[in-house]
Amino acid sequence: MADKRSYTAGRFYLEVGKERVQYMKKFDGLSMEADVVANDLGPENFQKKHVANIKWTPGKATVGAGMGKSMYKWIQASFDKGQFPQDGALVSADFDYKAQSHLDFYGAIITSVGFPKLDGSSKDSIYLDVEFDPERVRWSKGDGSTITATGGAKHKAWLCSNFSFDIKSLPCNRVASVDAMTWKCAVAQDQIGIFREPTKHAAKVTVPDIKLSISMADYDAWADAAKAWFVDGLHLESNEMDGAITLFGPDMKLKVGTIELKNLGFKKFSKQTLEANSEKIARFDVELYCEALKLGMDYTDA
Numbered sequence: 001m002a003d004k005r006s007y008t009a010g011r012f013y014l015e016v017g018k019e020r021v022q023y024m025k026k027f028d029g030l031s032m033e034a035d036v037v038a039n040d041l042g043p044e045n046f047q048k049k050h051v052a053n054i055k056w057t058p059g060k061a062t063v064g065a066g067m068g069k070s071m072y073k074w075i076q077a078s079f080d081k082g083q084f085p086q087d088g089a090l091v092s093a094d095f096d097y098k099a100q101s102h103l104d105f106y107g108a109i110i111t112s113v114g115f116p117k118l119d120g121s122s123k124d125s126i127y128l129d130v131e132f133d134p135e136r137v138r139w140s141k142g143d144g145s146t147i148t149a150t151g152g153a154k155h156k157a158w159l160c161s162n163f164s165f166d167i168k169s170l171p172c173n174r175v176a177s178v179d180a181m182t183w184k185c186a187v188a189q190d191q192i193g194i195f196r197e198p199t200k201h202a203a204k205v206t207v208p209d210i211k212l213s214i215s216m217a218d219y220d221a222w223a224d225a226a227k228a229w230f231v232d233g234l235h236l237e238s239n240e241m242d243g244a245i246t247l248f249g250p251d252m253k254l255k256v257g258t259i260e261l262k263n264l265g266f267k268k269f270s271k272q273t274l275e276a277n278s279e280k281i282a283r284f285d286v287e288l289y290c291e292a293l294k295l296g297m298d299y300t301d302a
Contacts, residue, residue, distance in 0.1 A: 125158060
């Protein structure tokens with residue numbers, strides 16, 4: 001008989017703000033790391049090395065729509081303010097679901113949130129890649145308690161194929177896809193000599209561009225808008241547009257989430273490559289800059 005494994009990669013949970021994160025697909029990071037300084041020594045052919053600073057690598061969580069209110073509110077507040085430090089923990093268990101290790105993190109700031117490509121032909125569920133950078137992490141041995149699924153609230157599924165894109169001034173019913181996009185927030189470290197771990201503060205926020213693929217059936221209306229923007233000079237702040245990506249349940253009727261897009265403007269407008277004897281649907285591409293995102297989710301029980 002084979003020996004029972006003491007650890008397995010599938011027995012873990014992430015806690016944010018005293019609430020367990022649901023629908024976790026993957027987690028990585030929160031590793032110890034050191035900055036090493038090398039000194040070249042005169043006649044010697046080797047270097048002397050010393051630790052300058054120590055740090056913890058960012059945590060990276062892949063979560064689904066039913067992530068839980070605490071995680072969702074953390075993402076939402078980060079979009080609104082750019083900085084919303086949170087404490088939490090990562091608990092890992094053995095093959096029998098007994099907690100073996102505990103990583104507590106403090107003062108973590110979300111540094112990126114990645115959204116997958118939305119495509120009408122996709123068969124995938126929507127998962128968000130959330131990266132966060134903590135100020136401090138502390139390891140401790142697990143207490144051996146049994147970790148079990150909490151169930152969580154019921155949520156309508158987010159599917160990459162069930163979406164609509166909308167800008168009120170333009171036809172959007174034939175938007176075939178919205179490219180993957182990543183919201184980012186840079187973190188500045190305040191290194192203080194007597195402390196080994198720096199304090200961390202949110203710095204510049206980078207809002208992603210929105211890249212669309214649209215059926216040629218709507219080309220004329222979009223081309224007129226692009227001409228007014230690029231050629232006629234109507235690209236002032238007053239000419240910017242608001243839009244939204246709406247996510248629907250499997251029946252394509254019930255709205256389960258929204259991504260509001262603030263102050264959109266044309267960045268690029270082009271036809272896709274044309275190919276002889278091709279049976280692909282003819283489409284054109286639009287790239288829009290965006291100044292702010294706002295996330296909305298339906299948390300009503302099913």
